[in-house]
Amino acid sequence: MGSLPEPIMDENYSKPPGIRVMERAKKSSLSFKTYQAIVLIVTFFAYTSYHATRKTTSIVKSALDPQAPDGLKFPWQRHTNPVWNQSSKLSWMLKDGWVPFNGPDGTALLGELDVSFLFVYAMGMYFSGHVGDRMDLRIFLTIGMVGTGLFTALFGVGYWANLHFFYYYLIVQMMAGLFQSTGWPSVVAVVGNWFGKKKRGLIMGIWNAHTSVGNITGSLVASILLKYGWGWSMVVPGSLIAAVGMVVFLFLPVHPESVGANKDEDEVFSPRKEGEEVTEPLLRSDREEESAVGFIEAWKIPGVAPFALCLFFAKLVAYTFLYWLPFYISHTAIEGKYLSNEEAGNLSTLFDVGGVVGGILAGYISDRLDARAITAASFMYCAIPVLYFYRSYGHVSMTVNIILMLITGVFVNGPYALITTAVSADLGTHCSLKGNSRALATVTAIIDGTGSIGAAIGPLLTGYISANSWSAVFTMLMGSAFVAGLFLTRLVVAEVGAKIQQLGSQGSSPRSRSPDLLV
Numbered sequence: 001m002g003s004l005p006e007p008i009m010d011e012n013y014s015k016p017p018g019i020r021v022m023e024r025a026k027k028s029s030l031s032f033k034t035y036q037a038i039v040l041i042v043t044f045f046a047y048t049s050y051h052a053t054r055k056t057t058s059i060v061k062s063a064l065d066p067q068a069p070d071g072l073k074f075p076w077q078r079h080t081n082p083v084w085n086q087s088s089k090l091s092w093m094l095k096d097g098w099v100p101f102n103g104p105d106g107t108a109l110l111g112e113l114d115v116s117f118l119f120v121y122a123m124g125m126y127f128s129g130h131v132g133d134r135m136d137l138r139i140f141l142t143i144g145m146v147g148t149g150l151f152t153a154l155f156g157v158g159y160w161a162n163l164h165f166f167y168y169y170l171i172v173q174m175m176a177g178l179f180q181s182t183g184w185p186s187v188v189a190v191v192g193n194w195f196g197k198k199k200r201g202l203i204m205g206i207w208n209a210h211t212s213v214g215n216i217t218g219s220l221v222a223s224i225l226l227k228y229g230w231g232w233s234m235v236v237p238g239s240l241i242a243a244v245g246m247v248v249f250l251f252l253p254v255h256p257e258s259v260g261a262n263k264d265e266d267e268v269f270s271p272r273k274e275g276e277e278v279t280e281p282l283l284r285s286d287r288e289e290e291s292a293v294g295f296i297e298a299w300k301i302p303g304v305a306p307f308a309l310c311l312f313f314a315k316l317v318a319y320t321f322l323y324w325l326p327f328y329i330s331h332t333a334i335e336g337k338y339l340s341n342e343e344a345g346n347l348s349t350l351f352d353v354g355g356v357v358g359g360i361l362a363g364y365i366s367d368r369l370d371a372r373a374i375t376a377a378s379f380m381y382c383a384i385p386v387l388y389f390y391r392s393y394g395h396v397s398m399t400v401n402i403i404l405m406l407i408t409g410v411f412v413n414g415p416y417a418l419i420t421t422a423v424s425a426d427l428g429t430h431c432s433l434k435g436n437s438r439a440l441a442t443v444t445a446i447i448d449g450t451g452s453i454g455a456a457i458g459p460l461l462t463g464y465i466s467a468n469s470w471s472a473v474f475t476m477l478m479g480s481a482f483v484a485g486l487f488l489t490r491l492v493v494a495e496v497g498a499k500i501q502q503l504g505s506q507g508s509s510p511r512s513r514s515p516d517l518l519v
Contacts, residue, residue: 014259015253015259016138016250016251016252016253017250018247018250019038019251019253019259029260029261030261032256032261035253035259036194036195038251038253039191039194039252039253040191042248042251043187043190043191043207043210043252044207044209044210045210046183046187046247046252047183047184047210047211047214048213048214048217049240049244050148050180050183050184051211051218052214052215052217052221052240052241053149054180054214054215054218054322055215055217055218055222056152056218056221056233056237057114057117057155057173057234057323058219058322058323058324058326058327059219059226059233059326059341059345060222060226060230061326062327062341062344062345063097063226063230063233064101064102064106064110065097065098065102065106065109065110066096066102066341098164098230107463107464108463108464108467109166111459111462112170112463113170113173114323114456114459114460114463115456115457115459115463116170116173116174117173117174117176117180118177118452118455119177119453119456120174120178120181121178121452121455121456122449122451122452122455122456124178124179124182125181125184125445125448125452126445127181128140128144128181128182128185128186128445129441129442129443129444129445129446130442132182132185132442132445133442136254137190137252137441138254139249140186141186141187141190141252142245142246142249143182144179144180144182144183144186145179145241145242145248146242146245146246147175147179147182148179148183148241148242149239149240149242149243149245150179150238150242151173151179151238152235152237152238152241153234153238154172154238155172155173155176156230156231156233156234156238158231159232159234160231181452184444184445184448185441185444185448186441188420188421188424188425188444189441189444190252190254190255191207193254193256194253194255194256202363202364204363204421204422204425205361205362205363205417205418205421205422206360206363207421208363208417208420208421209356211355211359211417212353212356212359212409212413213352213356215351215355216349216353219326219346219348219352220346221237222237222345223341223342224342226341226345298442298446301427303423303491304427304443304446306373306488306491307373307376307419307423307424307447308446308450308451309450309487310377310415310419310484310487310488311416311419311448311451312451313480313484314376314415314416314480314484315454315458316480317383317412317416317458317477317480317481318412318413318416319458319459320459320462320473321409324459324466324473326341326345326347326348327344329344329347329348330343332395334395335395335396335397335398347402350402350406350409351405351406351408351409352409352413353406354406354408354409354410355409355410355413355414357406358379358409358410358413358414358417359413359417359418361414362375362376362379362415362417362418363417363421366418366422372422372491373488373492373494373495374492376415377415377485377489377491377492379411379414379415379418380411380415380484380488381481381482383408383412383481384481386407386408386411387408387474387478388474388478389404390404390407390474391470391471391474415484416451419447419451420447420448420451423447424444424448427447454480458476458477458480461473461476
C-alpha cells in the first residue's frame with residue numbers, strides 16, 4: 001500500500017523531477033486533484049512572471065524619455081502653465097533621460113521598441129504553438145522562461161554598460177519577444193489538458209488573474225527599483241522569471257497520461273450518464289479527424305477566425321494601456337498636479353486590479369449564460385463609453401481617476417481574458433478534433449498570435465499619435481473596441497437565436513448546451 005505500483009515505472013521516467021521526489025516522500029502516487037492544484041499554481045506563477053517582465057518597459061519609459069508635459073519638450077522653451085508649478089518644472093529639468101530616447105523623437109523610438117517586441121512575439125506565437133504541440137511543454141516552457149529572463153536582463157545591462165546604441169535595445173527586445181511567445185500557448189495547453197469544459201470560464205477567469213497580477217507585480221517592482229537606476233527595473237524581473245522557469249522544470253505535469261493520473265477521480269472527466277448530451281458552447285461540427293490538426297485546418301475550426309480577429313482589436317486596446325498608461329498618467333495633470341514616475345507606475349496598477357475583476361466576471365457570466373460571444377461583445381461595447389469618460393474626466397480628481405481606471409480595466413481586460421483562456425481552450429478541444437489535445441497549443445497560438453499583431457500596432461501608433469494628441473489616441477481605442485465587437489456579430493446573433501429557441505422548447509433541460517451555432 002505504501003510503495004508505488006510497478007506499472008507506473010515507465011510513466012515515472014517522464015514525470016517532472018520534483019513530482020517524483022514528492023511521491024517518494026509520500027510513498028504513494030499523488031491524486032488527480034493534487035495534480036490539478038499543482039498545474040494551476042505552477043502555470044499561474046509562470047505566466048505571472050511573463051507579464052511582470054513585459055510590464056517593466058512601460059515603467060522604464062518615463063526614465064528613458066522624461067518628456068515634458070503639455071508640449072514643453074526642452075527646458076529652454078518658455079511655457080506658461082498655471083497647473084505646472086516651478087518645483088515640477090525643476091524636477092523634470094533635472095531628469096536627463098537616456099540617449100537616444102531623450103531626444104525629440106524619443107517617444108517614437110520607444111514606440112518602435114514596443115512594436116518590435118510585439119511583432120516578433122506575434123510571429124513567434126504561431127511558431128511556438130506548432131512546436132509546443134510536438135514536444136514536451138515542460139521543457140519548452142522552461143527554455144522560453146529562461147530565455148525571456150536573459151534578454152530582459154540584457155536590456156537593463158545597457159544601463160551599467162553605458163550603451164546608447166538604439167539597435168542594441170531593439171535587438172534585445174526582439175529576442176525577448178521571441179522567447180515570450182512560448183508562454184501563452186504552453187500554459188493554456190497544459191491547463192486545457194487537465195480541466196474539462198465544466199465551469200471552464202470561471203476557473204480560467206480566476207486563473208487568468210495572473211496577467212493582471214503580473215502587471216501589478218512588474219509595475220511595483222520596477223517602480224520601486226527605478227530610484228536606484230532603471231537597469232535594476234529590468235535585471236531583477238528578468239532574474240525572477242528565470243528562477244520560476246526552474247520551478248516549472250521541476251514540478252509541472254504536462255498532461256494526465258504523462259504522470260499516470262487517474263481521470264476518473266475528477267467529475268469533469270468521469271463517464272457521462274447514459275443519454276446525457278455531450279455538446280460544447282458555440283462550437284459544434286460533424287467533421288472528425290483522426291490526425292493532429294494543422295495550421296490551416298485550425299483556422300477552419302468554427303469560431304477561430306472571428307474570435308482571433310476580435311482579439312486583434314481587443315488586444316490593441318489592452319496593450320496600449322499595458323505599455324503607455326504609466327507614461328500617460330505621468331504626463332497628465334490630476335487635480336492640477338503631475339505625479340512622479342514612481343507614483344504614476346503605482347497608480348497604473350489599479351487598471352490591472354480592474355482587469356482581475358473583469359476576467360473573473362466575464363468568465364462567470366459566459367458560463368452562466370453559456371454564451372461566450374455575447375459576453376465578449378457586450379464587454380467590448382461597454383468599454384467605449386468608459387474610455388471616453390476616463391479621458392474626459394480622469395483629470396478631475398484622484399478619486400474620479402481611480403474609479404474610472406478600475407472600471408476601464410474591467411471592460412477592457414474582461415473580453416481579452418475570456419477569449420485568450422476559456423474560448424481558446426474550447427476551440428482547442430473542439431469536437432471535430434476528436435479529443436486530440438495536441439491541437440490546443442496551435443489553436444491558442446493562432447488566436448493569441450493574431451491578437452498580438454494588434455497588440456503591436458496599438459502601442460506603435462500611440463508612440464506617434466500621443467506626441468500630438470492623447471485625445472486622438474483614445475479615439476483610436478474607442479474605434480478599436482467597436483470593431484472588436486462587430487467581428488462577433490454573427491456569433492452573437494447565432495447565440496441569441498439559440499437562446500430564443502431554448503426558451504421555446506419546454507422539453508429541453510435548462511442546463512443543456514447550445515446546439516450548432518457555428519457552421
